[in-house]
Amino acid sequence: xxxxRNIPFARPWIEDAERQAVLExxxxxxxxxxxxxxxxxxxxxxxxxxxAHCVSxxxxxxxxxxxxxxxxxxPGDEVIVPxxxxxxxxxxxxxxxxxxxxxxxxxxxGNLDPVRVAAAVTARTRAIGLxxxxxxxxxxxxxxxxxxxxxxxVIEDCALAVGSRYDGRHAALFGDAGCFSFYPVKHITTxxxxxxxxxxxxxxxxxxxxxxxxxxxxxxxxxxxxxxxxVELGLNYRMSELQAALGRQQMRKVDEILRxxxxxxxxxxxxxxxxxxxxxxxxxxPAASSHYCLSIVLGGGRAxxxxxxxxxxxxxxxxxxxxxxQPVPRMTYYRQKYPYDATAYPEAARxxxxxxxxxxxxxxxxxxxxxxxSAVRTVLEGLK
Ligand SMILES: Cc1ncc(COP(=O)(O)O)c(C=O)c1O
Numbered sequence: 001x002x003x004x005r006n007i008p009f010a011r012p013w014i015e016d017a018e019r020q021a022v023l024e025x026x027x028x029x030x031x032x033x034x035x036x037x038x039x040x041x042x043x044x045x046x047x048x049x050x051x052a053h054c055v056s057x058x059x060x061x062x063x064x065x066x067x068x069x070x071x072x073x074x075p076g077d078e079v080i081v082p083x084x085x086x087x088x089x090x091x092x093x094x095x096x097x098x099x100x101x102x103x104x105x106x107x108x109x110g111n112l113d114p115v116r117v118a119a120a121v122t123a124r125t126r127a128i129g130l131x132x133x134x135x136x137x138x139x140x141x142x143x144x145x146x147x148x149x150x151x152x153x154v155i156e157d158c159a160l161a162v163g164s165r166y167d168g169r170h171a172a173l174f175g176d177a178g179c180f181s182f183y184p185v186k187h188i189t190t191x192x193x194x195x196x197x198x199x200x201x202x203x204x205x206x207x208x209x210x211x212x213x214x215x216x217x218x219x220x221x222x223x224x225x226x227x228x229x230x231v232e233l234g235l236n237y238r239m240s241e242l243q244a245a246l247g248r249q250q251m252r253k254v255d256e257i258l259r260x261x262x263x264x265x266x267x268x269x270x271x272x273x274x275x276x277x278x279x280x281x282x283x284x285x286p287a288a289s290s291h292y293c294l295s296i297v298l299g300g301g302r303a304x305x306x307x308x309x310x311x312x313x314x315x316x317x318x319x320x321x322x323x324x325x326q327p328v329p330r331m332t333y334y335r336q337k338y339p340y341d342a343t344a345y346p347e348a349a350r351x352x353x354x355x356x357x358x359x360x361x362x363x364x365x366x367x368x369x370x371x372x373x374s375a376v377r378t379v380l381e382g383l384k
Contacts (some may be wrong), residue, residue, distance in 0.1 A: 267370070
């Protein structure tokens, strides 16, 4: 097979409508916490449906930090977190001084294994900080049952979960807060940006103050310009009007983005059918994925040859990525801080060490999926 295409792993989908919207903000005088942010929060809440209350933030990391800060967790508290996730899921716990307790994942989805979550609960556990891995929803009925049994808060990392639903309900609307990312390679982008979502109105209202220094009234609510009071401790984690204007335009395409991703994912999965020694991470039953990418986990004799597989796919013009490069407890910061047992997270280690993430984004079409499938076949079948 010769390289006849050049397929990037991800590419933001920005058109004239987005450029125009940002220019219009620049032509006005309100550059932050104005009508675009409010409109973006409303658009996003409408898309999520049910009882979503949205607060725009400067990033998903900021939203996660804010969630743990808001609920008042700190030293002496434990939070159950996945070993297989982006480090932001865990840094947020660490930043407030609570202790992350790592739990291994299920092999089929890469998500927190509810049986292991139940076994990790102690008298000090205050929360479960889960991730919907690659946009595949966690088994929320089981996880929420554990949380309710032990009186735990649930913080959902929804960075890749725009469009992820479990039993018809959107991710972020099960627990106490859910945090989205609008980083360039995500489902929709604002450059940098995030959204904290809660089904509890009072949580969203309080977070909206805390992400803006803890001031008691917005600019629009100030009778005397410049006059406000500060009622609690806060940060500046706001989104700008430029970002929100971009995000609102992206939301107009979100259904099309999700449709393309789903169609690409299905086509690629079909193209890979029957290939020996690979497992495709995916949701099943009530878990409807947002199809961030299609991750294959190499098994058998191919498990140790991931570097070679990636190199050959890239040489054929297929862009790849790795989600995520190490189980978080194996990363230097965490390994140095907490006792590390190399055998404790075998499933997370397998995904980190043996998986390849393939692109299914809206920048690609079905012919690209057919090409990727042929390339994967050629590379895997050609391994001596
Ligand atoms: C699961 C997960 N959580 C959090 C983040 C951090 O998002 P942000 O860059 O918006 O802070 C990422 C980024 O890739 C992620 O994949």
